Amino acid sequence: MVFAIIQPDDTWILWAFLTGWAGVSIYLEQKFDWASKISGAIIALVGAMLLANFNIIPTESPVYDTVWGYVVPLAIPLLLFQSNILKIWNESGRLLVMFLFSAIGTVVGAIVGFFLLKDFVPGLDKVAGMMTGSYIGGSVNLAALSARFQTPGELVSATVVADNLMMALYFLVLMVIPTVAFFRRMFHSPHQELVEKSVNKGDKNLAASYWRGKEISLKDIGLAVGSAFTLVAISFKLAELFDQVIPSGDDVSFVLTTINGILGDKYLMLTTITLIAVTVFTRFFERINGAQxxxxxxxxxxxxxIGVPASLPIILENAPLLFVLVFIMVALNMGISFVFGKLFKFNLEEIILASNANIGGPTTAAAMAISKGWNKLVAPVLIVGTLGYVIGNYIGAAIGYWFGFY
Structure with a gap:
């Protein structure tokens, strides 16, 4: 291990850095327009990457293992508390259909990109699976699937760098589309027309606008954190039991191995148990503020x-090809979204937000709806987008498992 000023066993100092830099990244994203455009995620990653490459913080530490083992699993149920399947259909059925059409574009993009690039990027099966989950759900799926596939940290970092560069271009295109005459002629845009009839400056920072303050009590914090720990404990224990009971491996049938891979996977089990709990105890989870x-x-x-173990030479070597992969996935997602949107007569705003909810997640889609003044679509796209958190893990895991055969 390369010498670093902060040692791997400097537990409190490393935790102070991880939590503090995460807080700084969020602050910068919500305070400054340039940071909002870059995104807090890339600020968090790049900051850690630079400190690691300048040997200020270690590239390996038990503290980092704790984040993978505890912090990421706890984040998954917290972000799924609003994902009631029944509510998603009743309130947002039309947008949900468009969202699923858009998800087809993500899967097609992953397939095309993988078979074009698989001979040039080692571990591309893991990356394609991760990004399929991420481009249907969001960063929570990227975290879960990268842990599931045990993707090397430097490959995850390179992927995130390529992804964030793609996101910057993608969001810029989405913001411009409603103002382009071609798209206005091709698609109905009632929400944009309503905005244009009124004065809407919409000049507030998107991140700050979306994450505006809300009422939250000590009870909310207690219920949110306590519920998350409980769901993780039950899910991981069940997955462990299924993994022990159901045989798997080369000497057993493909069916049993597949069943073991589904029921014995702790992240898929966590997604499933949380989804069931949220649907059955809807009122309880919906009343918890602050979980998201x-x-x-x-x-x-x-x-x-994930920025810590990033080797700059590896990122410079791999990120260009990974950028091609995410470009193909995003381009086909958008293209197929507009084709299906035209065929089934969806509004321009619905198509844009459905694609955004897939690629960027519900938070970016809701932020875009807020910034564009499409107020009636904010809640529906947020509800529909959370479905991506649920199905993203399943589809991403299936894609990664399939590509692993190649």
């Missing part, structure tokens, strides 16, 4: 950690 904020903060800590 706490979960998102934990994900920012994850972004700091």
């Amino acid at each position: 904020e706490i979960g998102t903060y934990l994900i920012y800590i994850f972004f700091v950690v």
Whole structure:
């Protein structure tokens, strides 16, 4: 291990850095427009990457293992507390259909990108699986699937760098599309027309606008954190039991191995148990304020950690090809979204937000709806986007497992 000023066993100092830098990244994102455009996630990652490459913090430490083992699993249920399947359909059925069409574009993009690039990027099966989950759900799926596939940290870092560069271009295109005459002629845009009839400056920082303050009590914090720990404990224990009971390996049938891979996977089990709990005890989870904020903060800590083992030469070597992969995935997601949107007569705003909810997640889609003044679509896209957190893990795991055969 390369010498670093801060040693791997400097536990409190490393925790102070991880939590503190995550907080700074969020502050910068919400305070300054340039940081909002870059995104807090890339600020978190790059900051840690630079300190690690300048040998200020160690590239390996038990503290980082704790983040992977505890922080990431806790973030998953916290971000799923609003994912009631029944509510998603009743309130947002139309947008949900468009969201699923858009998800097809993500899967097609992953397949095309993988088979074009698999001979040039080692471990691309893991990356394609991760990004399929991420481009249907969000960063929580990236975290879960990278842990599931045990993707090397430097490869995850390179992928995130390529992804964030793609996101910057992608969001810029999405923001411009509603103003382009071609798209206005091709698609109905009632929400944009309503905005244009009124004065809407919309000049507030998107991150600050979305994460505006809300009422939260000590009871909310207690219920959110306590519920998350309980769901993780039950899910991981069940997955462990299934993994022990159901045989797997080369000497058993493919069916049993597959069943073991599904029921014995702790992240898929966590997604399933949380989804069932949220659907059955809807009123309980919907009344908990602050769960999304706490979960998102934990994900920012994850972004700091994945920046730590990043080797700059490896990123410079791999990121260009990984950028081609994410470009193909995003381009096909957008293209297929607009094709299906035209065929089934969806509004321009619905198509844009459905694609955004896939690629960027519900928070970026809701932030875009807020910034564009499409107020009636904010809640529906947030609800629909949370479905991506649920199905993203399943589809991403299936894609990664399939590509692993190649």
